[in-house]
Amino acid sequence: RAVPIVNENDTVAVDEIRVGDNDTLAALVACLVDADLLILLTDLDGYYTDDPHKNMAAELIPEIYKITPEIEVGAGGRGSALATGGMETKIMAAKTTMQVGIPLVIASGMRKGTLQAVLKGEPVGTLFVPQEDRMQARKQWIAFGSPVQGKVFVDDGAAAALLNKGKSLLPSGVVRAEGIFTAGNVIEIVDLSGREIARGISNYPIDELQLIKGHNSREIQKILGYHDYDEVVHRDNLTIVSNEHK
Template structure:
């Protein structure tokens, strides 16, 4: 039977988050910036106070901070968050400098050194870049510096963006083998609808204290971001599910409740992690790697590959799409076109096109490996 603290049940997921020795904390734009003055230093200092308390309690903390674009809006005299890419990148180039300086100044109150780490989606999807980012973050921790991570908005294009820093935080949590992820923003947790509005039937949105699996999200309606950020509840929910699916428990809470979130996990919504953590390679295939094409499978191959985790052989492939190369990740589609999995291909696209539908015994020796080995695929 679970205990109850500060109005929430102290479930196993909350205990794991409270006791985590390594934690990634994502800070939303609205928690550190405002339209009028750019960076809100008093709120940032309060967040650093909570982060410092967690570190003094023995945890390694990596910060994923939004706010670069928001921090650049006021100095550039802009009246609202820009929509076009060039202006966003200009605002980020101004704001990123101010944001990094603000984090450094605030942590300096505790004699902490801050290291800025700017990433693009390519740094996570590319295996060599992925390893370099991991080494940098690990070394900063060993040197007792606080890593402050952000998407490199000044160079990221729409095609190579994470989409939002919630997803980036989930990817970083797995990258550094964190024990927990905390998402702090302007919402106090997950509701099954918009808590600011009353539904047509007069019903108010209900707070969800814990999510143990997909069934707990039935009927949940999540909205998009506010004026300063690109996230919103939809992106937080997606990021929480991504992290939990990879084996990292998540706490979604308000930035104003940072102290309680980081000291006891007694607020917000907790997302329980899957029982076993995905290996680094499987996580990369499922969540981090960019898809370079697709293979359509017949019903028998879908049952064998996606149902029984067998290697994909040429006989089960009916169509090839995309210009992929050996070692790239492709999506696996069923006959209806639904994505059923992803995997690392053993051959270039033009070679696979010559193999489809053929028995392995009929192929030359150099083409008798599976198109995708069972160890290199994940199912949807």
Template sequence: MSEVRNAIAHARSIVVKIGSSAITDLENGLDHGRLDALVDALEHRMSAGSDVIVVSSGAVGAGIAPLGLRKRPSDLATKQAAASVGQLELAHAWGTSFRRYRRVVGQVLLTADDVSDRAHHANAQRTLDRLRALHAVAVVNENDTVATNELRFGDNDRLAALVAHLAGADALVLLSDVDGLYTGDPRRPGPDGRPAEMIDQVDGPEDLDGVIAGTGGSLGTGGMASKLAAARLASDSGVPVLLASASAAAAALDGASVGTVFAAREVRLSARKFWVRHAAQSHGSLVLDDGAIDAVCKRRRSLLSAGVTAAHGGFSIGDVVDLLDDAGRIRGRGVVAYDADDAACMIGRSTDVLPPDLRRPLIHADDLVIV
């Protein structure tokens, strides 16, 4: 067994994401038999000593059948209506299933704003920590009934990766209807006529060269592309990831012997730098010249006003902004020390010619992350 699989198999705390297709179908809604089987596997892992947080998709899927809908809705209002019904169904199903093991379930509904806003971020973290301290099982889902298109995680794979870091988890397990990461669509031959091959372990971006990832199915909003993005997000922040089929949940949670694993970066990002890089909402952007790109991205220096060629957006002091190169590519993110009006007066000017109150860096090195 590889070191990565061993780390996941013996992780003290894990986040387990359950995909919509693993517990719902269009005709009957929630599949209680499959959900019970997943709870059995989760209970076995918890009984072995691990803390487990569940990120459960399926709210919209669970509401489709009771409302008499024939397919997953595409408009926001109907999605929210289905979620309002499905969240009750889903929470009750998880609670009933875990009650077989005399465990209490706590539902945690989050929006993207709860993670991007520092105060909400801290409150969510405290809630998850307290639920674990009280030996309750936290079941997390995106609050689809109130989330707008502008304030969505996009899919619960990304939510699970953010929760893994938020909770300080030692591993993330993504369970859905796919059994691992393949070089292409395993249902179809590749351009060379050969079938796609499963990738056992991803140690870095170079292992993903040539990999083709598709979008989601009829019940979910994710697909392999979102799972791959979530796995890279989590592993980049220092959390190893296992991607496997929900039907193999027992093997995945018992010994991490199935699916594809993603190695974590050696140094885990601090909570603040993770928030800046992955969770915070961007309120604008600064365009950097080549010299500033070199200083900030390669030498990890603070961003000075002389190296900025343009500023966009109505940001305020303490907001997160994107750092762009001349081609418009995002090269980093940072917390600005000035509002947009002051920044506009500083652009391209050397520090020594600015008024005394504007001589600090636009963004200090401690508040910068490289993308």
């Protein structure tokens, strides 16, 4: 059984290829290799209800099945002098791996035998339990493996259709678009509050999307002079990244 150790080399990394923290990098590598498990070691025993360095009453949470906004807020600012990122980036890494079906454990790197205990299935640290089905490799690539080139804001009806009905994104649901992207680029899809709900491959460049946004698909031919796709993003090229979809 292989247990690779992932670390970003800060001395040679450049901005163009820098991930920024080892937790995010480890999560991306875990997705890339379809790992059985990701273990993040820190100077804490796991995820606590509060910062145990400041609150002696803080309790360790042994298992987490869903990363709620409260968990994300609670992780903010809990850094470590031993590594980049801190607890906040570990929670974001867990959010990534849980979505693709890979379990993640946050445990202490200061205690002897931690890795052996985790691999034996012993209750060590905090286990983030993933959704039942693993995300397809293509969906993983869209969500986490490709740089995002732009952002598309959608109305409430389109957001609900994407999250709850598995629909494609049509131009009628697009309110506005930002960034510089062309057809084939990965874009963020966000609701009107700016909350990211999905990522997908755009069928249209931003200049053409600006022209057809808010219009029915039947009008694309008249507006652009051609009509290759009804959808801005087809559901086969779209990955939900929000925890709120059904």
